[in-house]
Amino acid sequence: MLDLDLKTLQLVAAIAETGSVTSAAERAGVTQSAASQALRRAEALIGAPLFDRGRRPLTPTAVGRMVASRAHDLARDAASLLADARAAAELPGRIDLRIGLVDSLAGTIGARIVKELADGALALSVTAWSGLAHSHAEALMRREIDAALTCDPMEGLADMERILLFREPYVLIAPRGAADELRTLTLREVLESRRLVRHSARSHAGRQVERHLERMGLRPPRAFEFDTSDALVAMVATGMGVAITTPLCLLQGLAHAAAVVALPLPGPGFSRDLLLTMRRGDLETLAPRIADVARAVARSHALPQISVMVPWLTSESLALA
Template identity: 80%
Template sequence: MNDLDLHSLRLVAAVAETGSVTAAAERAGVTQSAVSQALRRVEALIGAPLFDRRRRPLTPTHVGRMVAGRADELAHEAERLLADARAAAELPGRIDLRIGLVDSLAGTIGARIVRELADGALALTVTAWSGLAFSHTRALMRHEIDAALTCDPMEGLDEVERIVVFREPYVLIAPHDEIEAVRGKDLRAVFERYRLVRHSARSYAGQHIERHLGRLGLRPPRAFEFDTSDALVAMVATGMGVAITTPLCLLQGTAHVAGVVALPLPGAAFSRELLLATRRGDVGDLAPRIAEVARSVARSHALPPMLALAPWLTPEALAFG
């Protein structure tokens, strides 16, 4: 025998924990002879004793302690490998996923999502593109990508299937020093005093916000607009105005968040959905699993910092699933 086997390592760990070959055999449901043979096999392979057999209970040597300590870790890794391999076996024939990530996602938790898709149970080969939502809509329709994590619902495209990953409200951000001047004011009063720093009109968020303001009869003069959330947050932090954005976009501007405050958007509730969009039938039952990976990463790695930036947010406002 030239290789360690997992069963023998588990028996070594059992002897180390119980101090007895008899007790280890009872725990594992094997004979005492099987345990003794396993110990001898591992010792022969390593070339060193694992236990001081002159002492009772059996006491592991320093080598025995190391082997026993690693046995559980190896067992867990083997179990994870088996589960991942079984999940991978259930995937469609092509597992090279081309996915678009809207910028606010790519700049915050996108790397973690890609890592989970590649290294987790799905075991996909992943090629990811970031950018504005409209570019992913076009790429999806041209078969340049297989899926998009986007805020664009792609309305009117019947061939697109959509799964909501999470919903987040739009919020008002203002320079930190101006919090008392803004708090409690309606949007009309805020815009009379401060310029509106906008998301680009090319972005879905920018268009969504403009439609909302139009419904309210508000048309603040155009002053500044940006494709990226970090630039928008930076402008507000330097006192150039206020902005309407989302917690995830605010998280993307984390380098500048110390200079801003996030407040509930005055007036009617207003939110956007981050969703997984795929062409009908292209990825089969893989789509819900990709969406759940994204949702799980957002819940564990985006939600806590969002709540830290806007502790007044409620579970109803931030909905996952």
């Protein structure tokens, strides 16, 4: 079988650009005979003429124009592949990493985590998926991502490995002007006096909050519900109600944080775990290093801001694993 190799395609492109087999051969550093033979091989394999030989300079046919155009793309891809392969050979521990980021991470420190993974000799390239936690479970099952930084433990999925990154408590956020009024109330009294702005029931945080309310025997009416934490914080900032959320979710709504106050959740508390989750057997050597990167970025870039917004939090209640 005849082989249509990259060098032959580049010769076809050179002939199309110069209009001459001779000029193309000189550009490629081969003889005119070799260039002519390469062109004949390409046409035999494709089964169609690539140039109108009755015209001077040589004019590519429609098929010839398409082949010449694609040859440039293939040459760029080949050069990129060669560079990546050489980099991989120099740093064999690096991989092309596809990782999911739960929204509250993606919207706060996710970009810094991705940067550290790419710059810190862990990954040749990083493709990051943001979104709700349930979308990452589906992507892991379909092998569309390699790992997820998520709050969903994916307990219903078999053969999953989980590394705890950090744990954060749920807090009550309210309009800043309502802080003194609400500070001494029970959770029942708070929700009787203010509407509850909810995390979406599709989100892991939303489901955790609803389970806590059920345990407390509380069923506040449904008024506002949001997929993203910044929208939730914005609603509280406008005085539309209160919300039960986490410090990292509050950080995602940083643009509106000056208009809200974070209070300890009245009554029993509960918390959210942020996890690195992957299929068992995948990323065995890299997973602990990825977790270390995520923790280091959280420590250097999230905790200082959270400490300003929620100054009463103790190191024990907002703990890095």
